[in-house]
Amino acid sequence: MKATTAIIEAENIKRIYKRGAEEIAAIDGLSLTVNRGDFTAFVGPSGSGKTTLLNLLGCLDNPSAGKLVVNGRTVHENGRGLSESQLTRIRRELFGYIFQKFYLIPTLTVLENVLVPFTFFRKEGAGQDVRQLLKKLGLEGRMNHLPAELSGGEMQRVAIARALVNRPEVLLADEPTGNLDSERSLEIGQVLKKLNEEEGLTVLLVTHNIELARTARVIIGLKDGKISQAR
């Protein structure tokens, strides 16, 4: 059984962007703990730091200051961090990512798209249940279709399957329904909820869509790179 402990701990993290002489604190001293099995949505105005935060928590970017511990390992502390190859390993082993744009390869079928991560890395035990995964995502009848033959909601579900094929512990989703209408958006919300409840997948979701955010168990509001409210 997996321990029900923290999987990501951020302590007073900052991310400062330099634009010429100007410094922008996109994340400005933020502390947060993500526990295994959480389903958290981040909301807040444009420019409040949602994408920056998700990228930091998912080890796609490095904090300028503060401490970040992922899966018990100190990834970053006071401006010093793990090497790029160590970070790559953590990304591959722990995280799955989905984005607003689906980034499917147009010449590959659904099944082939989902298998693309194996070209780079195959986590032990991953792979046997790809068809099962596609079924779970309602794509069993679409396996041999090309992306152009799918609806937007189906395309995003393919992207979710691809993100899950290596069995990550945490799924990071940045505006995953930004290209979908409201009904399809809530459908994706239900898929994420099901994966969270049935598989224990930890889900971190960024969205402008408050209805979608409500499918999460916790909503955290961001403003000016800080947590403005949580419920």
Ligand SMILES: Nc1ncnc2c1ncn2[C@@H]1O[C@H](COP(=O)(O)OP(=O)(O)OP(=O)(O)O)[C@@H](O)[C@H]1O
């Ligand atoms: N690469 C960068 N260089 C300089 N400034 C950046 C960079 N990326 C983001 N910023 C700035 O950091 C702040 C936070 O940006 P971020 O993209 O995290 O916001 P967001 O909440 O995701 O916004 P949106 O809802 O529009 O996606 C903004 O002021 C933005 O202009």
Ligand SMILES: [Mg+2]
């Ligand atoms: Mg963003």
